Structure formats: structure tokens, C-alpha cells
Amino acid sequence: MGRGNQKNRLLLLLTVNGVLLILLATVVVVAVCVGKYAVTPAECLKVIWGAVSHTPSGCAPMTENVVLMLRLPRILASVLVGACLSVSGVAYQGVFQNPLIAPDFLGVSSGACIGAAVAILLSLGRGSTQLMAFLGGIVAVAITVLIPIAIRNNTNIMLVLSGVVVGAAASSVLGFIKFTADPESQLAAITYWTMGDFSYIQMDDILSVLPMMGVAGVVLTLNSWWLDVLSMGENQARSLGANVTLLRNITIVCATLLTAGSVCLAGTISWVGLVIPHLSRMIVGPNNTRLIPVSALMGGLFMLVVDTLTRTIGAIEMPVSILTGLIGAPFYIYLLIRNKRAGA
Numbered sequence: 001m002g003r004g005n006q007k008n009r010l011l012l013l014l015t016v017n018g019v020l021l022i023l024l025a026t027v028v029v030v031a032v033c034v035g036k037y038a039v040t041p042a043e044c045l046k047v048i049w050g051a052v053s054h055t056p057s058g059c060a061p062m063t064e065n066v067v068l069m070l071r072l073p074r075i076l077a078s079v080l081v082g083a084c085l086s087v088s089g090v091a092y093q094g095v096f097q098n099p100l101i102a103p104d105f106l107g108v109s110s111g112a113c114i115g116a117a118v119a120i121l122l123s124l125g126r127g128s129t130q131l132m133a134f135l136g137g138i139v140a141v142a143i144t145v146l147i148p149i150a151i152r153n154n155t156n157i158m159l160v161l162s163g164v165v166v167g168a169a170a171s172s173v174l175g176f177i178k179f180t181a182d183p184e185s186q187l188a189a190i191t192y193w194t195m196g197d198f199s200y201i202q203m204d205d206i207l208s209v210l211p212m213m214g215v216a217g218v219v220l221t222l223n224s225w226w227l228d229v230l231s232m233g234e235n236q237a238r239s240l241g242a243n244v245t246l247l248r249n250i251t252i253v254c255a256t257l258l259t260a261g262s263v264c265l266a267g268t269i270s271w272v273g274l275v276i277p278h279l280s281r282m283i284v285g286p287n288n289t290r291l292i293p294v295s296a297l298m299g300g301l302f303m304l305v306v307d308t309l310t311r312t313i314g315a316i317e318m319p320v321s322i323l324t325g326l327i328g329a330p331f332y333i334y335l336l337i338r339n340k341r342a343g344a
Helices: 002-033 041-053 061-095 108-121 126-150 156-180 186-193 203-222 224-231 234-239 244-266 272-284 288-312 320-343
Strands: none
Touching (some): 002 041, 002 061, 002 272, 002 288, 041 061, 061 203, 061 244, 061 288, 108 156, 108 186, 126 156, 126 203, 126 244, 203 224, 203 244, 203 288, 224 244, 224 288, 272 320, 288 320
8 A cells, every 4th residue: 555655656746747847848938939029939949959959040130139148048047046946945944844934034135135235336237236146145144044153042943033133134224225325226226126037137147156056956855855854853853863953054055045046146036935835735745855846847937937927918027026926925825824724
């Protein structure tokens, strides 16, 4: 009976991953084709194949530029950011044993926004802005982690409280920066950054963070079994031979790198790391070995659909976090009601 159940779970996992991969590939083609400048699926495939094989595509130069220089980098970035935020959410929720924790709760998003805002005030280029955003997120998380160590109370609860304090302080600093920014130019740029944007993504931007995010994702995937152990609680994890402090720190560092890299690419995008892990759990259960790959695929698919909608449903492109918030907030309320009923 146990072996049969194991085969059924494996079949379900393969089926879910296969369906998600097919859906993702389909949406990628659709996303390349739709927009102000229409591209047919045949032209899309010709241009991509021509770029891969280094042969002429036979399409108009304008079509090649739109596909290769504008839409493909944006599509790849949205899939990468959605996958990384979702995996980060799985990791944070597992290590802190709290299903309502989001990837930015350690202050990484607020710190990254401060870094980006300072770069915008200094009129730095996009590359420097991304670097400052990344450094700001890492500094914020470092402060969050050092507070429990300084007061000698290095527990999960204290780390969460430190994240809340650092996030609140960072939000205040960001508010002061907005107050001093030039309302004609700088304030708009800072505000748009805090709402998420894939408009100006270039392939070099993706390549600059891909190695770091790839390593962090692989480490979390390889440690997914230990993440299940940590989800049982510290005492249970220690009884199974886990080095709780080391595993927790590795998980936090990797999840933070995924979140910081995502914010560095596209600004602050809310709700994805909270909503997608829960949707994935409803399909494949809480086992992190199955949950991480499914969350990555579902997060990439979700983010790509949202980004495609934000640039096509209106005359003016909508910031990404507006649409993710419209989806995520009702789902969060549903989670609260569901958890209350489960605890009743």
C-alpha cells in the first residue's frame, strides 16, 4: 500500500511539473507575440531559432529587435523573479514554521528600496541603481540577523520581530528620501521602483544576477529534505541529527539572495512569495522536495502572466505590484480564515 501511494505521488508530481512546463512554454510564446507591435507565433519561433542557430530568420529587423531586445529579456526576467520569490517564500515559511511569512519580512525589500532610492537621488545609471538596491537589501538583512545575536536571543521569534523593526525603520527612511526627492523626476522614479517594473530589463541585467540566484536556488533544492526536518521544530530537528543553527543560516542566506536579486532586477513585487507557495501546497502537499520545483514553475508562470497583462490590458503600462496585490490580498484573507477554522 505504501509503495503504491509513493508511485501515485510520483506520478502526480511528474504530471504537475509537465503540465506547468507546457503552460509556461505556451505563455512565453503568447507573451512574445502580444503587445503594441504584434508578432505572429511563426515569426516568434523563426527569430528565436535564428538567434540560437546564428542563421538569418527572414523576419523584418523591427520584428527581431522587438522579440530579442525588448520582449525576451523581459519575459526571462519575469519568469526568473517569479520563480525565485516563490522558492524564497517556501524556504522562509519552512524554516520559520509559519505559513503566513513572506520573503521580504527580514527587511530585504525595504532595504533594497532605500539603496535604489539613494542611487536615484544621486542620478546614477540603472546598473548602479540595481547594485545599490542589492547592497541595501543585504545590509538590511544583516542588521536583522545581528540584532538577536547582540541581545543573545537567537530564536526564530526574535528574528521575525527584528525583521519587523528593521522593515519599519527602513520604510521611515524611504519616506524621508521621498520627501527630499525632486517631485518632478526623482520621486516618480522612486515610487515606480517600489511598485515593481520589468520595462527596462536587458539581458545583461539578468546575466549579472543569474549565477548568484542559480547557486542559491540549487542549494535550497539540495537541502529540501533538511528543510522538511526544520519545519518539524528545533527540538525534533536536533533529535534527527540536524545542525539547526547552520541549516537555518544557510536557508536564510539563500532565500535572502533570491529575494535581493529579484528586487535588484524588478523592484519590489509583493504577494508572490506568499501566494504561490500556498497554491503549490494545495496541489502537491507540504513536502519541500516536491514543493520547491512546483513553486518555481508556478511562480514563473504566474509572474509572466501578470507582467503580460500589465503591459497589454491598458493604454498605459501598470506597475506589477498593483495586479499582484489585487490577487494576493483576497488570497491572504482566505488563508487567515482557513487557518482560523483549522485551529478551531
